[in-house]
Amino acid sequence: MRIAVIGTGSVGQTLAPAFRRLGHDVVVGTRDPGATAEREEWASTDLPLRSYAEVATDADLVVNATGGDVSLEALAEVDLDGKVLLDVSNPLDFSAGFPPTLTVKDTDSLAEQIQRAHPEARVVKALNTVTAAVMVDPGRLAEQTTIFVAGDDPLARESVRQLLSDLGWVDIVEFPTLDAARGLEMWLPLWVRLMGNLGTADFNLRLVR
Amino acid sequence: MRIAVIGTGSVGQTLAPAFRRLGHDVVVGTRDPGATAEREEWASTDLPLRSYAEVATDADLVVNATGGDVSLEALAEVDLDGKVLLDVSNPLDFSAGFPPTLTVKDTDSLAEQIQRAHPEARVVKALNTVTAAVMVDPGRLAEQTTIFVAGDDPLARESVRQLLSDLGWVDIVEFPTLDAARGLEMWLPLWVRLMGNLGTADFNLRLVR
Numbered sequence: 001m002r003i004a005v006i007g008t009g010s011v012g013q014t015l016a017p018a019f020r021r022l023g024h025d026v027v028v029g030t031r032d033p034g035a036t037a038e039r040e041e042w043a044s045t046d047l048p049l050r051s052y053a054e055v056a057t058d059a060d061l062v063v064n065a066t067g068g069d070v071s072l073e074a075l076a077e078v079d080l081d082g083k084v085l086l087d088v089s090n091p092l093d094f095s096a097g098f099p100p101t102l103t104v105k106d107t108d109s110l111a112e113q114i115q116r117a118h119p120e121a122r123v124v125k126a127l128n129t130v131t132a133a134v135m136v137d138p139g140r141l142a143e144q145t146t147i148f149v150a151g152d153d154p155l156a157r158e159s160v161r162q163l164l165s166d167l168g169w170v171d172i173v174e175f176p177t178l179d180a181a182r183g184l185e186m187w188l189p190l191w192v193r194l195m196g197n198l199g200t201a202d203f204n205l206r207l208v209r
Numbered sequence: 210m211r212i213a214v215i216g217t218g219s220v221g222q223t224l225a226p227a228f229r230r231l232g233h234d235v236v237v238g239t240r241d242p243g244a245t246a247e248r249e250e251w252a253s254t255d256l257p258l259r260s261y262a263e264v265a266t267d268a269d270l271v272v273n274a275t276g277g278d279v280s281l282e283a284l285a286e287v288d289l290d291g292k293v294l295l296d297v298s299n300p301l302d303f304s305a306g307f308p309p310t311l312t313v314k315d316t317d318s319l320a321e322q323i324q325r326a327h328p329e330a331r332v333v334k335a336l337n338t339v340t341a342a343v344m345v346d347p348g349r350l351a352e353q354t355t356i357f358v359a360g361d362d363p364l365a366r367e368s369v370r371q372l373l374s375d376l377g378w379v380d381i382v383e384f385p386t387l388d389a390a391r392g393l394e395m396w397l398p399l400w401v402r403l404m405g406n407l408g409t410a411d412f413n414l415r416l417v418r
Contacts, residue, residue: 099392101315101316102315105395106314106398142417143415143417145417173403175406180402182398183308183398183400183401183402184399186396186398186399189395190392191392194382194416198418200418203417204417205415206352206414207403207412207415208350208352208413208414209350209407209412
């Protein structure tokens with residue numbers, strides 16, 4: 001599969017090589033490919049860097065790995081029409097320090113904002129409930145844990161589900177509508193406090209039923 | 210311990226007898242004890258019913274088991290000064306149907322609203338993250354799961370922690386400030402969607418770290 005990862009922060013740095021290890025053809029989208037190529041974390045990789053405008057041209061699946069505060073702006077330059085967009089971002093607002101608050105919640109979500117901005121995209125929310133290292137390696141935790149997938153398009157959800165399965169996720173709980181992203185994003189206020197309390201981001205919930 | 214349970218809905222109906230089975234001296238607070246005594250669910254019990262004004266007089270611990278939409282109004286009639294108040298409620302707003310939204314969130318919580326209305330109470334948030342049957346019987350789930358305690362007063366947290374332990378809770382994660390209730394209450398938007406998705410309220414999260 002041809003995957004375009006948008007965003008060159010810690011999430012993009014973790015997801016892009018992980019998808020390539022799975023055998024996918026991965027390109028990375030960044031505002032200024034020349035500037036990104038000079039950054040220490042990217043200088044040592046041969047992952048192709050592309051401008052936002054070019055990155056999604058041939059992609060089967062696009063991943064929003066930008067920070068939630070800049071996602072709408074960054075994606076505005078990406079052609080998402082007809083593409084599956086896996087949104088792993090969170091609408092965290094750190095402007096008042098830690099713990100962050102949410103810029104959107106309860107009656108709306110960042111995933112839905114992205115969907116409205118790109119009506120022809122097939123947005124799927126997933127992976128936003130765990131730290132990047134766990135996203136790509138659920139086995140690093142001591143037990144199997146649970147991951148969620150929410151989206152309106154069944155085939156788009158299935159594409160994402162397959163990708164999660166390839167990453168090692170077994171307990172995948174699927175929501176058939178994108179507005180379930182409200183619940184997934186509103187898990188973050190507890191998640192960030194647990195991170196502070198536990199002193200690590202290496203944790204996740206296991207749904208026991 | 211003398212425990213006053215405020216609220217006669219399904220949560221109060223579950224918590225009050227469970228606390229008595231543990232050997233505690235339990236009274237139940239209701240707006241109109243005479244009317245409540247005639248309701249089918251209460252006619253068959255000998256749990257003492259008291260008005261809000263009288264229920265907390267001798268209590269060591271008061272439990273807010275009222276609906277989140279009426280909690281502030283109900284508790285306004287209860288003398289909570291110096292008492293440990295265990296708040297198990299959630300600020301759910303069902304006025305637009307299912308799934309509910311939250312009446313307070315992100316930068317505030319129902320627990321903090323209650324604390325501000327009763328500055329001399331020692332408010333502790335706990336148990337709001339699971340359905341009533343699981344609150345009092347965590348062993349009904351197939352595996353040990355996790356419960357949370359948040360409050361500013363260390364001794365009040367310890368009282369609640371002991372009570373949870375007596376109910377069978379083992380994995381108790383404690384937050385040292387009441388504002389962590391924001392995270393605990395914001396778990397509900399995911400919880401209610403999981404309930405809809407799984408077709409049962411008999412579930413909980415197990416924190417894997």
